Amino acid sequence: MESAVAPTNALTLAQVAASGILLGGVYALLAGGLNLIFGVMRVINLAHGELLMLGAYAALGLFVLWGVPPLLALALIMPLLFGLGLLLQRLLVSRVVRQPPLTSLLLMFGVSLLLTGAAQQAFTTNFRSVPYLSGSVDVAGLALSLPRLVAFGVAAVLSAAVYAYLRWSRWGKALRATAQNPDVALMCGIDVDRARLLAFGLGAALAGAAGTLASFIFTIFPEMGGTYMLKGFAVIVLGGLGSFGGAFAGAVLLGLFESFAAYATNAQAAEGVAYVLLFLVLLVKPSGLFGLREG
Amino acid sequence: MRWGVTAPVLLALGVLMLATLPLWGTGYVLSLLFLTFMYAAMASSWNLISGYTGYVSFGHAAFFGIGAYTSGILLTNKLAHVSAPWPVAVLVAGVVAALLALVLGYPALRLRGPYFAIAMLGLAEAVRVAVTLAEPLTGGGKGLSLPPALVDVPAYYAMGLLAMVAVALTHVVATSPVGLRLLSIREDEVAAEVVGVRTTLHKLVTFCVSASIAGIAGGLYAWKQSYIDPTTVFAAGLTVRAITMTMFGGQGTVWGPVIGAVVLTYTGEQLWARFPFLHTALFGGMIILILLFLPGGVIALLQERGWLPRSRRV
Numbered sequence: 001m002e003s004a005v006a007p008t009n010a011l012t013l014a015q016v017a018a019s020g021i022l023l024g025g026v027y028a029l030l031a032g033g034l035n036l037i038f039g040v041m042r043v044i045n046l047a048h049g050e051l052l053m054l055g056a057y058a059a060l061g062l063f064v065l066w067g068v069p070p071l072l073a074l075a076l077i078m079p080l081l082f083g084l085g086l087l088l089q090r091l092l093v094s095r096v097v098r099q100p101p102l103t104s105l106l107l108m109f110g111v112s113l114l115l116t117g118a119a120q121q122a123f124t125t126n127f128r129s130v131p132y133l134s135g136s137v138d139v140a141g142l143a144l145s146l147p148r149l150v151a152f153g154v155a156a157v158l159s160a161a162v163y164a165y166l167r168w169s170r171w172g173k174a175l176r177a178t179a180q181n182p183d184v185a186l187m188c189g190i191d192v193d194r195a196r197l198l199a200f201g202l203g204a205a206l207a208g209a210a211g212t213l214a215s216f217i218f219t220i221f222p223e224m225g226g227t228y229m230l231k232g233f234a235v236i237v238l239g240g241l242g243s244f245g246g247a248f249a250g251a252v253l254l255g256l257f258e259s260f261a262a263y264a265t266n267a268q269a270a271e272g273v274a275y276v277l278l279f280l281v282l283l284v285k286p287s288g289l290f291g292l293r294e295g
Numbered sequence: 296m297r298w299g300v301t302a303p304v305l306l307a308l309g310v311l312m313l314a315t316l317p318l319w320g321t322g323y324v325l326s327l328l329f330l331t332f333m334y335a336a337m338a339s340s341w342n343l344i345s346g347y348t349g350y351v352s353f354g355h356a357a358f359f360g361i362g363a364y365t366s367g368i369l370l371t372n373k374l375a376h377v378s379a380p381w382p383v384a385v386l387v388a389g390v391v392a393a394l395l396a397l398v399l400g401y402p403a404l405r406l407r408g409p410y411f412a413i414a415m416l417g418l419a420e421a422v423r424v425a426v427t428l429a430e431p432l433t434g435g436g437k438g439l440s441l442p443p444a445l446v447d448v449p450a451y452y453a454m455g456l457l458a459m460v461a462v463a464l465t466h467v468v469a470t471s472p473v474g475l476r477l478l479s480i481r482e483d484e485v486a487a488e489v490v491g492v493r494t495t496l497h498k499l500v501t502f503c504v505s506a507s508i509a510g511i512a513g514g515l516y517a518w519k520q521s522y523i524d525p526t527t528v529f530a531a532g533l534t535v536r537a538i539t540m541t542m543f544g545g546q547g548t549v550w551g552p553v554i555g556a557v558v559l560t561y562t563g564e565q566l567w568a569r570f571p572f573l574h575t576a577l578f579g580g581m582i583i584l585i586l587l588f589l590p591g592g593v594i595a596l597l598q599e600r601g602w603l604p605r606s607r608r609v
Contacts, residue, residue, distance in 0.1 A: 044409050095587060101409045102351055103586060106542070109353070110582030113535060117576025125572070226531075230420070233413050272424055275417035282414055283402050 020259025049225025055211020085204025354419025392510020
């Protein structure tokens with residue numbers, strides 16, 4: 001979020017807008033997973049940012065140890081996080097899914113602390129980054145950062161793939177049915193428990209993908225998850241809880257807001273934008289800007 | 296009703312022992328108990344809003360922090376030409392924390408449980424950033440140094456008194472109709488509204504009272520430490536400990552937070568000293584285990600065994 005120093009003109013504003021939109025790509029992946037998990041089982045995954053953190057460290061490790069480029073590492077990290085998601089759902093979340101929402105909230109809070117602490121112990125609290133891709137490309141007179149452009153492209157493709165999967169595939173339909181009404185879905189012969197398992201695995205895999213992309217455009221450290229969880233939540237509140245398509249619009253919107261806030265003031269104030277935005281939208285329209293209505 | 300006799304006697308003995316402790320205890324014991332009182336107050340404060348109404352406040356450190364900075368600023372002569380006497384500074388800290396709770400809670404408490412929890416997570420962060428940015432008044436990230444004072448013993452008594460007040464207040468709430476209304480909000484808010492409970496009012500008042508306890512605790516902490524900075528007094532770890540301790544003892548009970556504070560303050564200090572990073576993970580693991588295997592905390596366990604009466608007074 002570098003603030004430009006050039007005088008304000010149309011080109012500068014376009015530049016700021018473009019970098020904001022690019023920022024939105026990773027947010028969209030992150031929020032998409034958060035949204036899927038919330039939609040299907042009404043669990044707010046407070047450990048979602050930590051799943052992203054794990055993905056980022058996995059990408060870092062693969063890159064440093066064996067020189068695996070992050071884009072290739074996706075093929076390994078996503079199944080890995082998918083498996084972790086299945087484990088979390090099977091061992092923990094499935095036990096509290098019928099209890100009041102606050103139980104699962106506190107449970108995932110515990111998981112997030114556990115993962116953060118374990119990462120601090122294992123990886124130390126140093127800031128790290130993956131030196132992968134650099135420089136910028138010139139698109140229609142705008143200088144776009146190459147790593148962010150690539151990250152946005154991958155995020156867009158993955159989001160589209162998941163959207164298509166949810167829209168047209170058999171299990172995608174089962175997931176959406178479970179999200180709408182688990183009891184009716186069960187009566188229609190859908191294996192609801194399996195749908196929940198799939199949703200958590202898929203959500204975790206998306207968080208892992210977001211982490212892999214974040215590894216070469218942002219800084220990696222054990223406590224990074226908290227900020228991303230809040231941003232992810234801001235995105236789905238903007239886009240509408242449970243609406244997967246809305247999340248992409250919300251993510252781009254948040255990216256734009258942050259980018260312009262960083263341009264107008266400074267990076268620290270831009271960090272606050274997500275929180276303020278989150279709060280205002282929750283108050284004014286709890287169902288989100290693009291959401292249908294509250295579940 | 297054996298407990299009707301034994302409980303007050305035990306309580307009186309405990310208070311007597313703690314009251315005379317500065318005469319015979321070592322400095323280490325004194326500061327350890329200061330922390331225990333502080334966490335008992337913080338956990339009771341969290342328990343009031345979150346344990347009774349079910350509205351999880353993930354940002355309770357914000358009230359501790361704002362209290363610490365209020366009393367810190369008043370104790371230095373940053374605002375007026377003279378520094379305020381400490382009881383004034385500490386009480387104002389409680390009032391400011393309650394006002395912050397009013398401003399945040401008035402809109403936020405209209406949100407349903409999980410949304411409130413997330414909103415608080417963001418708001419606490421926003422308060423910390425705001426305090427850090429208000430550099431002329433707060434010293435920013437460098438922190439704020441107060442006039443040095445050797446106040447270990449008075450601070451011990453003051454924090455002990457605060458913890459007692461917090462427990463007494465919880466007792467009053469728990470045994471009154473107000474407590475029942477708060478519990479009804481936790482169990483089914485819509486139903487509570489339907490039978491005529493003014494839910495928003497109850498939540499808001501409870502939130503303000505809860506915040507003022509945390510604010511006073513922060514104020515006393517600043518007075519004793521004579522140095523505060525945003526990362527210490529707004530530490531997420533404060534909220535984490537308050538939550539873990541309350542859940543360990545039993546949320547929505549009078550003595551649960553105290554049991555949690557007594558058991559976990561010392562263990563927490565030891566863990567923190569030996570495993571500076573792993574202790575976060577251990578607190579997280581503890582929350583998970585309690586939720587899965589002991590959702591009612593120690594109190595519920597003792598009640599099941601018949602060692603404690605099943606009463607809202609416990």
